[in-house]
Amino acid sequence: MCRICHEGSSQEDLLSPCECMGTLGTIHRSCLEHWLSSSNTNFCELCHFRFAVERKPRPLVECIVQQPGW
Numbered sequence: 639m640c641r642i643c644h645e646g647s648s649q650e651d652l653l654s655p656c657e658c659m660g661t662l663g664t665i666h667r668s669c670l671e672h673w674l675s676s677s678n679t680n681f682c683e684l685c686h687f688r689f690a691v692e693r694k695p696r697p698l699v700e701c702i703v704q705q706p707g708w
């Protein structure tokens with residue numbers, strides 16, 4: 639059973655990407671990617687295993703907020 643969406647359907651492979659054991663460690667790939675991007679983290683909250691995540695560079699917009707003098 640996927641720990642994110644709590645569904646065990648076999649339409650998608652269940653990964654065990656971290657060091658959590660049993661049902662805590664099985665996640666759909668798409669659920670994992672969604673969770674990582676929405677929580678803005680790249681490690682498991684439970685076992686603190688670091689996932690190998692490729693992050694795209696931030697858009698330039700985020701680099702020009704809060705400049706001194708504004």
Ligand SMILES: [Zn+2]
Binds near residue numbers: 640642644
């Ligand atoms: Zn899932």
Ligand SMILES: [Zn+2]
Binds near residue numbers: 657658663684685687
């Ligand atoms: Zn874990």
